[in-house]
Amino acid sequence: MNSELAGRILNKDKRAVARGITIVENSNSGSAQLLKQIYSDIGRAFRIGITGPPGAGKSTLTNQLTKFYRKQGKTVGIIAVDPTSPYTGGALLGDRVRMSEIGQDVGVYIRSMATRGSLGGLSKKAIDAADIIDAAGYDFIILETVGVGQSELDIAQAADTTIVVLVPESGDAVQAMKAGLMEIADFFVLNKSDRPGSNQAVSAIKTILMMRDHDASSWMPNIIQTVASENTGIEETAAEIQRHREYLTGTGSLNKKRELRTRLRIKEIVEDKLRTELWNNDRENSLNSSLGKVVLGNLSPYHIADEILENFRKQF
């Protein structure tokens, strides 16, 4: 049945894509099998990561970019990763606007993935979902997430080009720079650039970019000014994506990036499998019955851990 599903995904059947992503999202047993079946058909889509603070206009930028690509006859898959922080309440509303604007277009596939409580697993699942969309033949995949905590690092790992979206006010730029978003940005979009302070913000970003350690890389992140809600600067953003894409291809960095992504993924697969074997019913039970001894008595968790490991090694 999965083999039939894989066939339907390769045939660009949107409902099959949706079902495939649900399978990887729930990490159910068919997941590895499905991904094996589609694996030879991925690698053609170009993956764009979009991150930034709440309210920077990431969804609007994504929508406008999508419309731009559609006019060029390209197809677009969108994965909106929502870490469901208690303090980013806009996701649902944004989704509704998005659906009414581009959701009905046959050349657009949109999927939201919520990740609360499984942040560590976000990268793998987002990559798996992107692989399914890739296998279905979409030209571009946009991975969009709010930049809080870990999620923006995961997105940078999953994307070929990463865009950090900022706005002029509130010192966002400087905060973002300090906190390490500089390393993941292939370029910056300064959205809402019709607001006061826009040019100063561009200068601030440039100044900080100049101070950073230059590595051997010849790529220098640009800053594109946009007003996404008025469709201003979208063409320039697409052009910058294209410029970065050509840089990646020309220098061999695209394959390098994808190798790193594959590396992370293989490690996750290996560790997941090992973890499943490790925590079988017997060892879960033996762990449970040891807990009381640790809490009440004086046996350290390190002693119990050693016992479990020894038992695990014996099985081979």
Add this chain to the structure above:
Amino acid sequence: MNSELAGRILNKDKRAVARGITIVENSNSGSAQLLKQIYSDIGRAFRIGITGPPGAGKSTLTNQLTKFYRKQGKTVGIIAVDPTSPYTGGALLGDRVRMSEIGQDVGVYIRSMATRGSLGGLSKKAIDAADIIDAAGYDFIILETVGVGQSELDIAQAADTTIVVLVPESGDAVQAMKAGLMEIADFFVLNKSDRPGSNQAVSAIKTILMMRDHDASSWMPNIIQTVASENTGIEETAAEIQRHREYLTGTGSLNKKRELRTRLRIKEIVEDKLRTELWNNDRENSLNSSLGKVVLGNLSPYHIADEILENFRKQF
């Protein structure tokens, strides 16, 4: 030498505590040994988790609670966990105010832990740090973190009593409720309660609490109104902590909570060790040399993962 360090920690030497936490923070090889040595001396401190949105006044509440406990002759260790989101810039300033207010007090130990890029590892390291402070004989340990993404769940795991701090304005309460902070709060502090909308916010929280699924537990989270900056409501907060502590002890839930924490920790120790054995130089190299085949050819990551696992099993 570590054994000497353990002795100094048990003797309440602050510099030894600091060095011990640095050792667990860097996960260096002495870490397990040190924790084994102090393990029989932990379990006396009561652990309070404080989380909530940026700007809710978590640091101020922590400081006032600390002063309150100090007046009662109790000692307090504070672990400020900073997930270093690009959009929470206040940590440094808060730390400086804190240090000048209570940092010089011999009965107070303060430690900041930054966790960017290792969010998954936060829980373990914060628990290890709390264990060291516990072994040094502090009466209370306050774990404070901004509630974004995953960190507040980790804190709830590490604490005996978890306080969610909210403010009246901006619909924080409703957002927090929706996003699942309800499940981790043992009670709420509505800080800045002198602001407009305070009583409505309390009603909103109560309404949502009423709607939630009631489990067998007889504990119903309260809402304490405070103005931490004016020291209003601090005594009530401490009383509510005490009430929850007595509930936990009386129902046996404290041991249950600590068992769960220990369980998590043992699992992490086992998995860390296994991971270290797994990714030895040989297997890292063999992984690296397979990557090209995956990216360029059509070998799936799942095939490579199977090869690595087979090789790993052979070693036993």
